[in-house]
Amino acid sequence: MLTYYYSRGSSSLAAHILLIEVGARFDAVEVPISDGAHRAPDYLRINPKGRIPALQTPDGLITENAAILEYIAATHADAATVPSDAFTQAQARALCAYLGTTVHVAYAHARRGDRWANLDASLADMKARAPQNLLSCADFLEKHFVSGPWALGGKFSFCDPYLFLLDHWLTRVGASLDGFPKLSAHKAAMMARPATRQALAIYAE
Incomplete structure (x- = not known):
């Protein structure tokens, strides 16, 4: 258990x-x-x-x-949510690492800025930059990573629920997936899964 x-x-x-x-x-x-x-x-x-x-x-x-x-x-x-070949497994780990160390951190600058700074001006600057930084991450993922319909191509894998969070992070800083057709399609595919709706x-x- x-x-x-x-x-x-x-x-x-x-x-x-x-x-x-x-x-x-x-x-x-x-x-x-x-x-x-x-x-x-x-x-x-x-x-x-x-x-x-x-x-x-x-x-x-x-x-x-x-x-x-x-x-x-x-x-x-x-x-069968672990990719079957070594290269695609590495790609799944690379995506999770990017989401955790870059995308999630960019979002945290808007919501948890006191982890890095104390001055009001510093906190305000981090919060103001968060939408731009997250949209830059979305642009990178759209152009260089996500192949569709799932993050790594034709099969759902363990990194897809993590990528799904991008929409939530963007929404909470006043941005959206508009203009990112692959990421928008990924969101729709995730929303169609019963496990996503249940969670x-x-x-x-």
Whole structure:
């Protein structure tokens, strides 16, 4: 049995979708970031990083979206969300790494700027630049990565739920996927999957 620690409105949506998609047996424990629960002593004893998401497995705790997504995929092989060849597996990891280290960080500058700066002017500048930076990331993904209909071509894989978050991040900084036909088609394909709709319903409660 797995235990998944999540928060509504956070990037934990990605792995939540995949857990449902692969038919994983898991308990979901909400740790509301808006209430500061991710910084509470009880949660810090579970995940000293104080970040969401986290996945408790029989072998120990896994943190970071990219690692959680790949673990879920690798331990539910029947769902076939791990690409079958080494190159495409590497491409999936590369996409997850880019989403985690570049795209997600660009979004965090608008919502979690106090991780990097204290001055009001610095925080305001980061927030103001977030839409431009995220749109630049979307442009890169549209032109150089996403082949469609899924992130890596014709088959759904473990990186697709993470890419799905791009639309949410853009929306929350006042931007959109307008002008990005491949990314818009990817969003539509994700929304057509029952697992996506089921996870979104949890996050909307």
